[in-house]
Amino acid sequence: MSDVARLAGVSHQTVSRVLNNHPSVRQETRERVLRAVHQLNYRPNALARGLATRRSRVIGVVSFDTILYGPAATLLGIERAARAAGYGINIVTLERLDRAGVSSAIDALAEQSVAGVVLIAPVVSAAMAVHGMPTGVPAVVVELGGDGELPSVSVDQVAGARLAVEHLLELGHETVWHIAGPRDWLEARDRIDGWRLALETAGRRVPPVITGDWSPRAGYEIGQSLVDRPEISAIFCANDHQALGLLRALHQRGVRVPDDVSVVGFDDIPEAAYFSPPLTTIRQDFDEVGRRCVAALLELLAADPSSGRTKPPPVQPTLVVRDSSGSRKS
Numbered sequence: 001m002s003d004v005a006r007l008a009g010v011s012h013q014t015v016s017r018v019l020n021n022h023p024s025v026r027q028e029t030r031e032r033v034l035r036a037v038h039q040l041n042y043r044p045n046a047l048a049r050g051l052a053t054r055r056s057r058v059i060g061v062v063s064f065d066t067i068l069y070g071p072a073a074t075l076l077g078i079e080r081a082a083r084a085a086g087y088g089i090n091i092v093t094l095e096r097l098d099r100a101g102v103s104s105a106i107d108a109l110a111e112q113s114v115a116g117v118v119l120i121a122p123v124v125s126a127a128m129a130v131h132g133m134p135t136g137v138p139a140v141v142v143e144l145g146g147d148g149e150l151p152s153v154s155v156d157q158v159a160g161a162r163l164a165v166e167h168l169l170e171l172g173h174e175t176v177w178h179i180a181g182p183r184d185w186l187e188a189r190d191r192i193d194g195w196r197l198a199l200e201t202a203g204r205r206v207p208p209v210i211t212g213d214w215s216p217r218a219g220y221e222i223g224q225s226l227v228d229r230p231e232i233s234a235i236f237c238a239n240d241h242q243a244l245g246l247l248r249a250l251h252q253r254g255v256r257v258p259d260d261v262s263v264v265g266f267d268d269i270p271e272a273a274y275f276s277p278p279l280t281t282i283r284q285d286f287d288e289v290g291r292r293c294v295a296a297l298l299e300l301l302a303a304d305p306s307s308g309r310t311k312p313p314p315v316q317p318t319l320v321v322r323d324s325s326g327s328r329k330s
Contacts, residue, residue, distance in 0.1 A: 001042070008036040013026050014069065024223055036081065059297065060109030061091045062102060063120040069241070069269050070122055070187070070284070074142055077290025078118055083292050090114060097126035097127045110137045116297040118142065119150075138300040140223075140293050143186055151300065153292045153312050157187050160282040160317035161194025164236045164264045166202075167280070167319055172328040175204045175236035179222050179246065180211045181238035191238050214238070216245035223249025233261055240265035240272050240281055247324070249274060258326030268320050277323035288315050 005015045010033060017025050018033040021121045025033075036042075044250060059082050063075055075091070082089050092105040102119065109117055116138035121130055130141055130150060144152035177194045181188030192209055198208045210226075212218030219242035226232055227250060237243040243265035247257060257260055257277055265272065268283035292312045 003040055004036045004042050007040065008033045021033060023193075033208075034222075037168075050192060056113045056115050058088045058090050058112070058114050059255050059294070060106075060112070060114035060117040061089050061120065061184060062094065062105045062109070062117060063091065063095045064097050064123075066173065069239070069267055070286075071122060073284075073286040074120055074289055077286040077288070078289060078293050079290070081290035081294040084291075087115065087294070097123055097129060099129035101289065102126065102129040106137065106139070116140070118293050118297060122185055122187055123184060138297060140235060140288065140296045140300070142293060151312065153289055153296060155164045155187075155284045155289060155312050156314035156316055157190030158194035158197065159314075160266060160284070161191040162198040163238070163317065163319045164266065164282055165195050165198035167237065167321070168234040168262055168264060168325060169202055169204065171200070171234075171325060172264065173329075175199060175207060176234045176236050177207045177232050178209055179228070179235060179237045179242050181242075182213050183211060188238055195236055212238075212242060214241055215239045216248075218242055219245030219247075220248065220249045227253040227255050235261060235263050237263065237265045240267045240269045240275075240279060243279055243281070243324075244271075244275060247277075247279075257324050259329055262268075262325040262328075266323055272320075273322065275324070280322045280325040281320050283318045284321050285315055285317070 001012060001015050005012045008015065010029060014025065014029065015033055017032050059078075061078055063071060063077065065092065066072065081088050090109060092108060094101040094105060105116055114137065118140050119126070119130060120142045122143045130144060139150050141150050141152045143154045166174045174194065176199065178192065180192050181190070188322050196206055211223055212222055219237060223246040226235070235246065237246060243263055246263060250257055250261060257263055263279070265281040268281045272279040272281050292315065296312050
């Protein structure tokens, strides 16, 4: 920064004001400083700025070791939003999201002087670990569920499940069966609630929940047990990977989709449009989740500690209609 100041013929403080977009700098001076920055290929040092301001330009993210699409896409959305806001991220991945692991991860990030922490907490154990736990650092939680003590950002899973079921009912199906996700996942529970609520609101019979995991194998194995039941004409899967396995099981047994059975998934993974047939599904906007997480965290950093916090509204999912859902054939 001193080199930039000498080349531009201004003070160190003026360079700092230009780099921080301070309004009290004349346009001619600003342009001279920016030319010097470009000529010297100057890059602000995030660590030095953190030492000067006592606040780093790094956001810590606590997640768990997974290749599942939802958590991975959430992490990518947070990284993109942080970068757009001028922050880097430091990720700590855990094998188990329990109280000891979460507490240790947040302590490790706090020792690195991160500006704040985002915790991706889609499972029940993580939610239990977060409730009532003092962090000592500003924190936002993804998919916490309920009224926690920390600000949380989530997709409205109940609304998404209702969109899926209402779509199938509007196509003339008498009821909709549901292949659910793991019982310890908050998203799976919310999707069950939305599925059941949509059926009850429409006055339709609520079939028993069929529980699986998030894998194509679960959809395939469950699908093999459902193909010989002619009363089933519509199935809502808790995620797209389940739906992929289900479609294969139906195809192998000669069940036509959507002529015989309609299928709807959840997530809108990049491959969903290329399933056979292309999958009707519920799209989650993970980039918007990331933006709201970073915005909520920056709001915490800028807020008066005595002021009340506002809970970000849930991100609304959308229905993407493709060829796997169709009108019920009599």
